[in-house]
Amino acid sequence: MSTPIIPSADLRSPDLGSARSITSTTRRTKLGSYVILLTFAVVYMGPLFVLLTVSMKSLPEFFKNPLGLPAGLNFENFVDAWKLANFPTYMLNSAIYASVATAIFVATSILVAFPIARGYFKGSKGMLTLYVVALFLPPALIPQFQLILNLGMYNTRPGYILLFLVNPIGMIILVNYIKSIPRELDESAAVDGCGYFRFVFRVILPLIRPAVATVTVLHAIGIWNELILPTIYLTNDNYYPITRGLIVFEGVYGSNWPALSAAVLMLMIPMLILYMFLQRYIISGLTAGSVKG
């Protein structure tokens, strides 16, 4: 099966298609476009708006008037949820998992991607194929569990982190990007007596920063949003990441929708802010990452 081509995607990319739009877009199709787009915008903004209004209502107020605007700006639910949901612990856990696993993954991957991209081994083509093929192999879920279990790392933080140290899509992105860095660089560095390790981290790394940023974002967001693996591997709620904590919170406070909305919002806001600032990397990363489904 051929690998799907992932075009680099950027929402703010230069507008190559605008010239034709000016010539061919009549006023009527423009109006029609806006009607459709605004309808969709309602479907995408609506949920945020509902969350926001519900989160500012007291529980009785919510039951009496679930849809109207809240009586006033009331942030009690946020305070409650923050305390009840054990948010500080969970957020810290998520941050630890995402940062440690991503750092290890990126550092080790660069050292794999560089020699593969350069063909420094006889088997480097085969190795790259091994990463591509992984996208189509059966899920590793069950043997992975047996492995962690028998290593005695079930329900531990290191065991959980161990699950996130590989990412074939990230590797493919890195390899492809490194291929675009001219080889002459290697030659001149080697002639100057630069060592291999220093060359990779001092010369290559700064040059492949866009790819590293994309891969970092892709990997970290994947860990931050992961819901299934903590459900499987972590039973001690001191180890829960925020996603699992949120679902547990829903289980306990499922009928207290104002508090739950506040909790969901608190989780969303940092992500949305990050999205505003790192949009380019996030989108290209997640679009490539979607190969996994």
Place this chain on the structure above:
Amino acid sequence: MTIKVSKKSYLFGRGWQRWTPLFLLLPGFGLYLVMAVGPSVATAVYSFTDATGIKGAPVNWIGFDNYDEFLFRGLASRDNIAALQRTLIFSVLVTTIQFGLGLLLALLLNQKLKGRTFFRTLFFMPVILGVAIQGLMWKLLLLPNGGPIAEMFGWFGVRSEFLGGQPKEAFLWVIVVQIWANVGITMVIFLAGMQTIPEDLYEAASIDGADGWNLFKSITWPQLTPAINTNFLLNIIGSLQAWQLFLVLTGYKNGTQVLGYLVFAEGFGQTSGSFTTAFRQGFAAAASIVLFFLVLVLGLAANRLVNRRERKYLG
């Protein structure tokens, strides 16, 4: 595959120093073999055993028994077949609708419109939020008492339990949320494809008097082939494997399960990771191999279709 540092191309040092890259590559590649490739392949092996989730418990080879039980034995197998059919229905609906909507949004947003960046950003947003937030958000929207969608249905005199009601209806709502959450990816891939179409093609065709639908049919659609292929394959493969929104939205609800959820439920217990003896991991491995073959067969079929199209349009 022989791994050996080649003499010609490697420049950094000689003698034992030639082994530096290989040595430094080992942690990353080793982890990959141990944590990803190995377990992936081992899934097939486990599917022929009665492995459980208990540490140190004996594991016996039972041949095709798991497959036999999964596909042919008793009432449970009928549920499994139903889940398999449901997976297909889910995949067909999600693939076609997400593909169509993604294309529509991309076409609209490839025009020069005010607020274009805003719309693109907005439609992609759910992708970054992850299933837990996506799911809980929609649970709130779909509250049968007092939820905004219930209210809107009320204007037309329709009452519904949504996710808590008829399995068929709950299933349809999960499809809606799945598409809502992921159409942004499809849209972005289409947009990236559209931006590579050379401008002069449109200009030349416009001079010849082509417009609207004709431009789309004769230029955009054929020129968009790589993006179309990518989206088609991604949507099929992704939707066959998707099940996490079911976990958040409906839980393990009879009449809504898809294969992916079945694997999880059999292998790790139905609702949580609590450590029980009910983990039937050998059986779950067999179920996941069944799903794998489904993905493989449909993926290869789609790939053939896509290749034929590519030959037709791009020669």
